Amino acid sequence: MTKPKQDERDRVAALIDQNLRLVYSDLVKEDLPDRFKDLLAVLKAQDTESGGKS
Amino acid sequence: MNRPKKGSDPRDAMLDHLPALRAFALSLTRNGATADDMVQDTVVKAWTNMDKFQPGTNMRAWLFTILRNTYYSSRRKLNREVADPEGTMVAGLSVKPDHDGHLNLTDFKKVFETLPDEQREALILVGASGFSYEEAADMCGVAIGTIKSRANRGRARLTELLGLDGNSPIEMTDNATMAVVAGGGSVLR
Numbered sequence: 001m002t003k004p005k006q007d008e009r010d011r012v013a014a015l016i017d018q019n020l021r022l023v024y025s026d027l028v029k030e031d032l033p034d035r036f037k038d039l040l041a042v043l044k045a046q047d048t049e050s051g052g053k054s
Numbered sequence: 055m056n057r058p059k060k061g062s063d064p065r066d067a068m069l070d071h072l073p074a075l076r077a078f079a080l081s082l083t084r085n086g087a088t089a090d091d092m093v094q095d096t097v098v099k100a101w102t103n104m105d106k107f108q109p110g111t112n113m114r115a116w117l118f119t120i121l122r123n124t125y126y127s128s129r130r131k132l133n134r135e136v137a138d139p140e141g142t143m144v145a146g147l148s149v150k151p152d153h154d155g156h157l158n159l160t161d162f163k164k165v166f167e168t169l170p171d172e173q174r175e176a177l178i179l180v181g182a183s184g185f186s187y188e189e190a191a192d193m194c195g196v197a198i199g200t201i202k203s204r205a206n207r208g209r210a211r212l213t214e215l216l217g218l219d220g221n222s223p224i225e226m227t228d229n230a231t232m233a234v235v236a237g238g239g240s241v242l243r
Contacts (some may be wrong), residue, residue, distance in 0.1 A: 012209075012213050013209050015218065016181070020166070020177055020181040021181070027080050028073045029073070030076070032073055036069075037069070040101075043097075043101045044065070
């Protein structure tokens with residue numbers, strides 16, 4: 001009685017994780033807004049300006 | 055003086071992690087504008103604290119940790135806690151899979167978003183982004199058992215809300231019966 005129940009729970013958990021991965025990978029695939037590339041460029045430029053001295 | 059050569063600067067690797075970082079932020083905040091602000095804050099913090107990053111360790115985990123700390127401290131500040139953190143107000147929100155057990159992804163998302171932050175976070179970290187329980191525990195600053203129990207409670211709640219309970223045949227649509235089945239769950243408080 002308990003074994004099929006455990007099997008069923010495992011099956012459901014696997015189904016949930018599979019859907020989680022789908023949802024998450026959809027989000028990862030979204031285009032990265034330009035503001036982040038711009039931000040990294042600005043941060044890099046600031047570092048170059050300060051020359052890394054001090 | 056000991057500044058690493060340009061090619062080995064860990065800052066150069068940051069861009070590669072941003073899509074995943076943003077996906078994590080979106081899952082956590084459930085709001086695009088807030089998520090992007092969180093990512094921006096995280097990038098600036100990480101950039102200026104890069105000397106605290108240990109080369110050779112997992113940069114993605116490090117960035118995720120900064121982001122979640124940012125999120126939880128701003129949440130505390132805003133004190134925007136919902137009066138119903140366990141989501142009982144969505145108790146009526148229950149979707150059923152098709153007869154072949156196929157889940158509608160939109161329904162899944164909707165229900166997932168009703169889970170408490172800690173459960174969503176645990177499920178995203180270990181269920182979706184492939185971190186180990188140990189890594190996730192480390193990132194969240196809790197014991198491995200805590201992450202496991204958060205993930206399990208999240209799965210149990212999703213099972214319940216999505217009507218995936220093995221004991222309830224999908225055809226069983228009678229509300230009273232469904233409530234009895236749901237009442238057997240251990241996550242109700």
